[in-house]
Amino acid sequence: MxxxxxxxxxxxxxxxxxxxxxxxxxxxxxxxxxxxxxxxxxxxxxxxxxxxxxxxxxxxxxxxxxxxxxxxxxxxxxxxxxxxxxxxxxxxxxxxxxxxxxxxxxxxxxxxxxxxxxxxxxxxxxxxxxxxxxxxxxxxxxxxxxxxxxxxxxxxxxxxxxxxxxxxxxxxxxxxxASPAMKLAESTEAYIKQYYQADLKNETLAEALHFHPNYIVRCMKEIYDCTPMAYLQEYRLEQAKLLLIKTEWSIAQIAEEVGFRHTPYFSSCFKQYCGMPPLQFRRQFL
The missing domain is CATH 2.60.120.280 (Regulatory protein AraC)
Structure with a gap:
């Protein structure tokens, strides 16, 4: 060639x-x-x-x-x-x-x-x-x-x-x-996006993807520069941002919809991620 x-x-x-x-x-x-x-x-x-x-x-x-x-x-x-x-x-x-x-x-x-x-x-x-x-x-x-x-x-x-x-x-x-690490990281990403509303853990990913949880974590760090749980957290919070803009749902409804079981914890995570509470984020677009 x-x-x-x-x-x-x-x-x-x-x-x-x-x-x-x-x-x-x-x-x-x-x-x-x-x-x-x-x-x-x-x-x-x-x-x-x-x-x-x-x-x-x-x-x-x-x-x-x-x-x-x-x-x-x-x-x-x-x-x-x-x-x-x-x-x-x-x-x-x-x-x-x-x-x-x-x-x-x-x-x-x-x-x-x-x-x-x-x-x-x-x-x-x-x-x-x-x-x-x-x-x-x-x-x-x-x-x-x-x-x-x-x-x-x-x-x-x-x-x-x-x-x-x-x-x-x-x-x-x-x-x-595509390397094996790339393929597994992308499979992990796809699974997280599909089931982010569920109670996901590293063990859940391991069972679904048929790889040891430590190997999944290592591949995600190599390709996405974060752990699966960090990716899950950010994806949930990005979905919450969309719901704050596109709906009139309460903070509690949005927290539950994106996979958080406790509203105060959701609000705390959101403020840490976005630099402001959920309601203040919504008010920017009113």
Whole structure:
């Protein structure tokens, strides 16, 4: 293969924005054109043959089922002509937010977020052999069909199909690069979010996830920089903040709804977390 692998990370929002799609066919002896500072991301999906392409000091031999994301501020060039008929889809898209290109070994930390911020870091390998390439082909064909429709009817459908392709890229990268600690920490996070209203303890998590409680705690500290119970506490308090804004419920009702059994303890935890009592927090929005 290939240039050494790197991980592309995009802090969202904003979201990557689909521009256009095309299908290129190279006969033996033809090659990808060289381009510099294209200004948009160029996402390649090889469906037949082998594409020999480089970016700065990296080079790839992309076979059927492989993807490559060419970056907007780099020099792209043909390493050598195609030796057989080669067919690939290409997608141009833009991204107005912050993005980085780094090594896979740098595992991101995901601290608890305020739910209404919807902040997320999309990440996927710059190049990969996609395990679910058949699903990707359906979306690529759909995007090609939409490209012939008028803009008003196709726009949202195009963006939806494009985001589905990015999801497949992210899932494909996770299937190989996610560490055991990352997988268990994310499973713990998902379980906490689903059952945060219940009386959760480390032993409950251990029984549900089939791992020793000490190992779960260690993985959560490594990935999320907090224990499972600290994550649970913060998640409950973030849910309480939403209920204070979105409902007229009493403090006692909200405390019970988010998993606190004693209202005074809830109020104490809330004040420590937010710097003010629950009612004062609500009054900010009246």
């Amino acid at each position: 290939n240039g050494h692998s790197s991980l592309i990370r995009m802090e969202t929002p904003p979201m990557p924005y689909f521009i256009t799609i095309g299908l290129s066919r190279f006969a033996p002896g033809e090659q990808h054109p060289s381009r510099r500072n294209l200004g948009v991301f160029d996402l390649l999906w090889v469906v037949k043959g082998v594409l020999h392409i480089g970016e700065e000091d990296r080079q790839w031999e992309l076979a059927e089922g492989q993807t490559l994301l060419l970056l907007p501020d780099r020099y792209h060039y043909a390493v050598k002509p195609c030796e057989e008929e080669t067919v690939f889809y290409w997608i141009h898209f833009n991204f107005a937010g912050e993005w980085t290109n780094g090594e896979e070994a740098a595992a991101p930390v995901h601290p608890p977020r305020q739910p209404w911020m919807s902040a997320y870091t999309m990440q996927f390998p710059q190049s990969q052999m996609l395990p679910n390439f058949t699903l990707a082909l359906r979306q690529l064909a759909k995007l090609m069909e939409l490209s012939t429709e008028n803009r008003s009817s196709a726009f949202l459908k195009e963006q939806q199909s494009f985001l589905e392709l990015l999801r497949l890229l992210e899932e494909g990268g996770e299937s190989r690069s």
